[in-house]
Amino acid sequence: MLFQPAIIALLLASALCVLALAASAPFALEVIRRWDIRSGSERQLQLERRTYLFSTLLTFVLALQLASVMLFVFNAEKMSGMFVGAMCAVGTLNVNAFGFPALNAKIAVFFLAAMWLAINHVDSRARDYPLVRIKYALLLALAPLLIASGWVELQYFLGLKADVITSCCGSLFSEGSPTLAAEASALPPVPAMWLFYGSLGAAIAAGAWHGYGGGRSRVAAYALAATSALAFAATIAGILSFVSLYIYEHPNHHCPFCILKPEYGYQGYWLYVPLFGATAAGLAAGAIQPFARIASLRGIVPGFSRNLAAIAAYGFALTAVIATAMIWQSRLILLEH
Amino acid sequence: MKLWLAKQRYLIDFTLASLARRKTRNLGLLLVYTVLVFMLASVTLYTHALRQEAARVLAASPEVIVQRMVAGRHDLIPPGYMEKIGRIRGVQKMEGRLWGYYYDAVTKANYTFMVPAENPPAAGEIVVGPALERSRGLAKNNGISFRSYSGKLHTFIVADVLPQASELVSADLVLMSEQNFRAFFDYPAGHYTDIALSVANPQEVRNVAVKLAAALPDARPILRDEVLRTYASIYDWREGIVLALLSAAILAFGILAWEKASGLSAEEKREIGILKAIGWETGDVIKMKFWEGLLISLTAFLVGFVAAYVHVFHFAASLFEPVLKGWAVLYPRFQLTPHIDGLQVATLFFFTVVPYAAAVLVPIWKAAITDPDSVMRS
Numbered sequence: 001m002l003f004q005p006a007i008i009a010l011l012l013a014s015a016l017c018v019l020a021l022a023a024s025a026p027f028a029l030e031v032i033r034r035w036d037i038r039s040g041s042e043r044q045l046q047l048e049r050r051t052y053l054f055s056t057l058l059t060f061v062l063a064l065q066l067a068s069v070m071l072f073v074f075n076a077e078k079m080s081g082m083f084v085g086a087m088c089a090v091g092t093l094n095v096n097a098f099g100f101p102a103l104n105a106k107i108a109v110f111f112l113a114a115m116w117l118a119i120n121h122v123d124s125r126a127r128d129y130p131l132v133r134i135k136y137a138l139l140l141a142l143a144p145l146l147i148a149s150g151w152v153e154l155q156y157f158l159g160l161k162a163d164v165i166t167s168c169c170g171s172l173f174s175e176g177s178p179t180l181a182a183e184a185s186a187l188p189p190v191p192a193m194w195l196f197y198g199s200l201g202a203a204i205a206a207g208a209w210h211g212y213g214g215g216r217s218r219v220a221a222y223a224l225a226a227t228s229a230l231a232f233a234a235t236i237a238g239i240l241s242f243v244s245l246y247i248y249e250h251p252n253h254h255c256p257f258c259i260l261k262p263e264y265g266y267q268g269y270w271l272y273v274p275l276f277g278a279t280a281a282g283l284a285a286g287a288i289q290p291f292a293r294i295a296s297l298r299g300i301v302p303g304f305s306r307n308l309a310a311i312a313a314y315g316f317a318l319t320a321v322i323a324t325a326m327i328w329q330s331r332l333i334l335l336e337h
Numbered sequence: 338m339k340l341w342l343a344k345q346r347y348l349i350d351f352t353l354a355s356l357a358r359r360k361t362r363n364l365g366l367l368l369v370y371t372v373l374v375f376m377l378a379s380v381t382l383y384t385h386a387l388r389q390e391a392a393r394v395l396a397a398s399p400e401v402i403v404q405r406m407v408a409g410r411h412d413l414i415p416p417g418y419m420e421k422i423g424r425i426r427g428v429q430k431m432e433g434r435l436w437g438y439y440y441d442a443v444t445k446a447n448y449t450f451m452v453p454a455e456n457p458p459a460a461g462e463i464v465v466g467p468a469l470e471r472s473r474g475l476a477k478n479n480g481i482s483f484r485s486y487s488g489k490l491h492t493f494i495v496a497d498v499l500p501q502a503s504e505l506v507s508a509d510l511v512l513m514s515e516q517n518f519r520a521f522f523d524y525p526a527g528h529y530t531d532i533a534l535s536v537a538n539p540q541e542v543r544n545v546a547v548k549l550a551a552a553l554p555d556a557r558p559i560l561r562d563e564v565l566r567t568y569a570s571i572y573d574w575r576e577g578i579v580l581a582l583l584s585a586a587i588l589a590f591g592i593l594a595w596e597k598a599s600g601l602s603a604e605e606k607r608e609i610g611i612l613k614a615i616g617w618e619t620g621d622v623i624k625m626k627f628w629e630g631l632l633i634s635l636t637a638f639l640v641g642f643v644a645a646y647v648h649v650f651h652f653a654a655s656l657f658e659p660v661l662k663g664w665a666v667l668y669p670r671f672q673l674t675p676h677i678d679g680l681q682v683a684t685l686f687f688f689t690v691v692p693y694a695a696a697v698l699v700p701i702w703k704a705a706i707t708d709p710d711s712v713m714r715s
Contacts, residue, residue, distance in 0.1 A: 003573070003574050003576075003581065004573050004577055005573070005576055005577055005580050005681070005684045005688075006680060006683075006684045007577075008577060008580060008581065008584075008688075009684045009687035009688055009691075010687075012687065012691070012692075013687060013691060016691065016695055020695075052619050052620065052623065052702055052705065052706065053698075053699065053702040056623055056698060056701075056702060057698060060694060060695070060698060064691065068687075070683070071683050071684070071687065074679070074680050074683060075680060075684075078680050081565075081566065081569060082566050082569060084543075084562075084566075124620065307338075
């Protein structure tokens with residue numbers, strides 16, 4: 001099924017990313033071995049110039065990754081009509097064993113990429129590029145992951161056979177099946193609500209703590225990163241457990257993908273976009289903290305970290321408000337007073 | 338934040354002014370870019386509209402059609418066959434259908450002769466589809482003769498012409514009474530072409546098909562969902578093939594963009610040199626070039642997409658029609674329903690803007706690292 005326009009586009013994007021990373025790997029090695037900011041040699045001058053190229057290239061690669069996560073889910077949603085038994089993205093992703101790993105890998109690459117971009121941003125604002133070696137070492141670590149993600153995606157698309165009978169979200173997210181997603185779906189609504197609002201509240205509070213401290217407190221930044229990761233997991237679990245029920249107005253439909261469908265007014269995007277943005281910002285705030293003590297970064301990290309904390313706090317708050325509004329508008333009565 | 342926004346605004350302002358200074362050069366690129374978007378968007382909009390049309394047409398067809406197979410070929414349904422199926426739970430209605438193909442040597446085209454289930458025409462009368470009306474020059478109350486396969490000449494009166502709105506399905510259709518149909522084709526009494534079943538609950542369709550296959554091993558149940566899926570895949574596949582063929586154009590466009598971006602004129606080089614001499618950093622120049630690329634991309638995308646929309650929905654996609662639509666002697670004329678799909682716009686964006694961005698990245702960097710003194714001295 002490679003001749004689907006969206007699949008060709010996704011594979012094109014993956015190929016471009018892998019190519020760009022492959023092109024930058026030798027340069028990364030050279031930077032790690034030869035970088036010397038104090039030297040005025042021809043080679044150092046060239047390295048410094050090339051960092052601009054590779055920073056831009058990688059920003060492009062990572063931006064492309066972000067866009068391709070969206071396109072991937074969007075496409076899975078649309079292709080569900082072609083598989084027997086599939087009614088939304090879940091069915092399409094279930095056609096072979098590579099579907100969900102491909103999605104998870106893409107999401108993981110997205111968050112790691114956001115953290116790398118944050119480190120790159122503070123580094124390029126400092127006069128002496130103090131993180132250049134670390135940055136390129138991290139890039140070399142990120143490369144295999146990106147390549148693996150591209151490979152899994154290719155395997156998934158190669159293995160899409162229209163005659164496979166797949167299962168729909170009803171069976172995957174039903175409370176009896178032995179998967180992690182089913183565990184989360186089976187979470188009773190009241191504890192799930194506590195977890196959902198509690199973790200979102202904690203992340204917002206950590207963001208506020210860090211932000212009002214002028215972005216100086218490292219503990220607060222680490223707390224923000226940790227609560228962001230927790231809030232991400234808890235929000236997904238909350239969507240599985242109760243938010244989706246309110247949106248569908250159905251006591252047993254737990255699917256986190258059907259809310260992206262036009263039948264439900266694409267409401268899912270309103271939830272997921274702020275959630276992903278806020279989580280990425282929260283994680284990035286934590287990622288730049290180990291470098292806050294470096295002399296040339298002392299004036300840069302707190303300000304940037306403060307901005308990230310603000311994005312995270314507002315993003316999580318928006319997620320909570322949107323989810324609450326969806327529950328408020330729903331005619332489903334899940335909990336009786 | 339305000340500062341950052343203001344900075345981007347000034348950068349955009351500067352970029353626009355700088356683009357306007359080199360009008361012809363940029364217009365050339367913009368034109369090629371727009372044509373590329375136009376071609377790709379025409380293909381995607383057109384196939385999507387065709388898919389929608391197929392889905393709309395099939396929405397009213399029966400859920401399951403049963404054909405009888407003999408030696409792997411479609412055969413007639415003999416008398417008593419329907420009774421053998423018996424009552425299957427979930428099936429609302431079961432009816433035998435009568436239809437067949439007739440080759441008309443005058444127009445060198447195949448017609449579909451059919452007996453409608455409801456309101457069949459009176460004996461000796463027929464109702465014809467719009468394409469047939471055009472090709473044979475028929476009108477209401479005209480007479481027309483067909484030579485049947487047995488060699489006999491049958492004359493019918495055209496009682497009515499089917500409306501244009503249904504042309505996609507009725508272009509080559511000839512409706513007649515059961516009695517005329519059986520006489521024309523020498524159809525054995527009690528036999529039918531196939532059986533149509535209506536199933537109310539969509540989730541039951543598959544079970545009904547399984548039961549049918551178990552009760553009648555020589556039957557072939559055809560599900561509406563499968564037909565729909567096949568249509569969707571065929572159009573997707575055609576679209577994919579055309580896009581893959583057009584990828585050569587995308588590549589050529591990438592090379593052109595690369596060339597344009599790397600062949601900086603002496604004047605542009607001087608401009609960048611002066612900017613850097615008065616305090617711009619390499620990063621700022623890259624940002625300016627980024628805005629330049631974005632402005633060109635968005636303009637080309639918007640103009641190309643709108644042009645494609647007009648091409649497909651107002652001029653019936655005359656450029657790509659033969660490849661994408663398929664071909665027949667009596668091809669129906671039909672108006673496509675305008676429809677824009679988010680996934681298609683996103684895909685299109687990936688196909689055009691991403692290659693452009695990838696192609697101009699290195700040249701932009703090369704321009705941005707220019708040394709001010711070397712440029713100004715030369």
